[in-house]
Amino acid sequence: MRFEGSGDYVATPDLMLAVNAAITLQRPLLVKGEPGTGKTMLAETVAAALGLPLLQWHIKSTTKAQQGLYEYDAVSRLRDSQLGDDRVQDIGNYIVRGVLWQAFAAESPTVILIDEIDKADIEFPNDLLRELDRMEFYVYETRELVKARHRPIVFITSNNEKELPDAFLRRCFFHYIKFPDKETMQSIIDVHFPGLKKALIREALEVFFQLRDIPGLKKKPSTSELLDWLKLLVAEDIPPEALQAKDNKVAIPPLHGALLKNEQDVHLFERLVFMARHNR
Amino acid sequence: MLIDFFHHLKASRLPVSTKEFLTLLEALQKHVAGHSIDEFYYLSRACLVKDESNYDKFDRAFGEYFRGVEKLPGLAAEIPEDWLRLLAKKHLTPEEKAKLQSLGWDKLMEEFRKRLQEQKKRHAGGSKWIGTGGSSPFGAHGYHPEGIRIGPESAGNRTAVKVWENREFRNLDDKIELGTRNIKVALRRLRRFAREGASEELDLDGTISATAKNAGWLDLMMRPERHNRVKVLLFLDIGGSMDDHIRVCEELFSAARSEFKHLEYFYFHNCVYDHVWRDNRRRHSERLPLWDVLHKYGPDYKLILVGDATMSPYEILQPGGSVEYMNEEPGATWMRRLLDAYPHAAWLNPEPERLWPYRQSIGILHSLMAGRMFPLTLDGLERAMRLLSK
Numbered sequence: 028m029r030f031e032g033s034g035d036y037v038a039t040p041d042l043m044l045a046v047n048a049a050i051t052l053q054r055p056l057l058v059k060g061e062p063g064t065g066k067t068m069l070a071e072t073v074a075a076a077l078g079l080p081l082l083q084w085h086i087k088s089t090t091k092a093q094q095g096l097y098e099y100d101a102v103s104r105l106r107d108s109q110l111g112d113d114r115v116q117d118i119g120n121y122i123v124r125g126v127l128w129q130a131f132a133a134e135s136p137t138v139i140l141i142d143e144i145d146k147a148d149i150e151f152p153n154d155l156l157r158e159l160d161r162m163e164f165y166v167y168e169t170r171e172l173v174k175a176r177h178r179p180i181v182f183i184t185s186n187n188e189k190e191l192p193d194a195f196l197r198r199c200f201f202h203y204i205k206f207p208d209k210e211t212m213q214s215i216i217d218v219h220f221p222g223l224k225k226a227l228i229r230e231a232l233e234v235f236f237q238l239r240d241i242p243g244l245k246k247k248p249s250t251s252e253l254l255d256w257l258k259l260l261v262a263e264d265i266p267p268e269a270l271q272a273k274d275n276k277v278a279i280p281p282l283h284g285a286l287l288k289n290e291q292d293v294h295l296f297e298r299l300v301f302m303a304r305h306n307r
Numbered sequence: 308m309l310i311d312f313f314h315h316l317k318a319s320r321l322p323v324s325t326k327e328f329l330t331l332l333e334a335l336q337k338h339v340a341g342h343s344i345d346e347f348y349y350l351s352r353a354c355l356v357k358d359e360s361n362y363d364k365f366d367r368a369f370g371e372y373f374r375g376v377e378k379l380p381g382l383a384a385e386i387p388e389d390w391l392r393l394l395a396k397k398h399l400t401p402e403e404k405a406k407l408q409s410l411g412w413d414k415l416m417e418e419f420r421k422r423l424q425e426q427k428k429r430h431a432g433g434s435k436w437i438g439t440g441g442s443s444p445f446g447a448h449g450y451h452p453e454g455i456r457i458g459p460e461s462a463g464n465r466t467a468v469k470v471w472e473n474r475e476f477r478n479l480d481d482k483i484e485l486g487t488r489n490i491k492v493a494l495r496r497l498r499r500f501a502r503e504g505a506s507e508e509l510d511l512d513g514t515i516s517a518t519a520k521n522a523g524w525l526d527l528m529m530r531p532e533r534h535n536r537v538k539v540l541l542f543l544d545i546g547g548s549m550d551d552h553i554r555v556c557e558e559l560f561s562a563a564r565s566e567f568k569h570l571e572y573f574y575f576h577n578c579v580y581d582h583v584w585r586d587n588r589r590r591h592s593e594r595l596p597l598w599d600v601l602h603k604y605g606p607d608y609k610l611i612l613v614g615d616a617t618m619s620p621y622e623i624l625q626p627g628g629s630v631e632y633m634n635e636e637p638g639a640t641w642m643r644r645l646l647d648a649y650p651h652a653a654w655l656n657p658e659p660e661r662l663w664p665y666r667q668s669i670g671i672l673h674s675l676m677a678g679r680m681f682p683l684t685l686d687g688l689e690r691a692m693r694l695l696s697k
Contacts, residue, residue: 189565
């Protein structure tokens, strides 16, 4: 099994190599990067390209590691015991499988996405060390050991909100998706909008990278925001000339609300444009 | 294999571990990477570096180590003279080119070859993975001659050299907050779990005993979820001599912000007087009387003061001693009021502990705090948290 990129996702060579290393050595791949650089998309793309089922586990601040393995539904068992249901004799009927168990029990290899692991409690990654390393865990209720039939391909994404423990990091491959340069961005846009006018793309990219260079922006616009913005430009049928600032006037790019998501950023930007117009 | 490389990384202060190194070897054994140095670079980075703030360090270390190896593959006798000539032309620096003209080709070639041989000896251990090791230096695996490089001018389009010598991650190196995890782990000692608020969680033990009491009829018992109940008042000294400690204070602050749900923070300058403030930019317009703070937050709050306690003793002991304004009562009085209101208190001092005896003001505050002053290090933080959680 080898991942060679796919038609609708532009993967750089270093990313491809990291993914292949994770697939070959069957170890988790930890992906970090600015929001909107396609971390979650990566797992979906790899699963689709390899033709494997994708199991997603989205982490919230209240998520416990145990929930990824299994949960014991005590309430339904108590209820059934009142109704005299026969199922109640077997505790196994009340164990709800989590994402990891589903993947371990699957007949074919699977892809697991553990999304935004940094959102959980600080001890969360430590609680998954053995599960991700040996790909097995023990079910106390039924006294059985669940072992993976096929080691799943695990993708873990993080937004850097919390640092992850060393012991956890040592068990993963790591890749940082850096912000795409102009060439890569061009190919990303080509993939998403094959028919887009070249002139519009060039002007839009120009504006976009200038916008990213403004110092002091709270949230820099990312790839996914650029794609949204292009979608809007196309939908509104804005000509490429509208993005240009020929007559020495600094133009506010149309529909810039799609790129700047923070009120302070919009203010800062408008102020800069205003200043630039007056001191030219 | 590659043990020197591993040690070189270690010596460059990269946090690499043996397990990660073994992973790299395993990956090489399974031919994850092809035989180009680019791919080896990407692979070793994915295996060994786990934080993008270390990417730059890794790039530098990799560059240092492989500066020799790139021009390694068995360059001894069989190279045709004109290849070398071509190479040298392509990769020599202007100075060397000038020297070349004055020395003449043959002598220079001699030196060139000698240098290559030296390189070979020094890095022989790493030769396996690059190339054939056979007859042709640039042969079977498509290793491009442009990888062989002497001057800093690189002709390569996408050679490995370019990739790591770009040092694209340079600005990531210091931007990311380092070490907050350790601080958070230390602050965890202050966790005090309690069940408060709405009942949302099933109380299994309670349900079983209630059901039993109910003669077998199901009686569900719910209970509130566990929350960290500890409440913290954080007083931060800001400005002046504290500017040297901004980084560690920021780390502490960001760790505390995310660790405690009930955290109230205030700023003061040098010593606590009758006013504190919440926003340092508006410190003169939006001041809070300390009395209000004392009345608003009950004694169950734990008090943590952060400051270097370095000032003139008058600023603590004399009325009107403050450097900022005319204070009617001395700082010591306000400190005592604070400590009376909050019996659980600690002072964290970013100044190294060994300097404390030489500063009179630290001594005064140390005794005002009844010895509860700790250095702002992990160890000091742990001691302070242990004291506060008693």
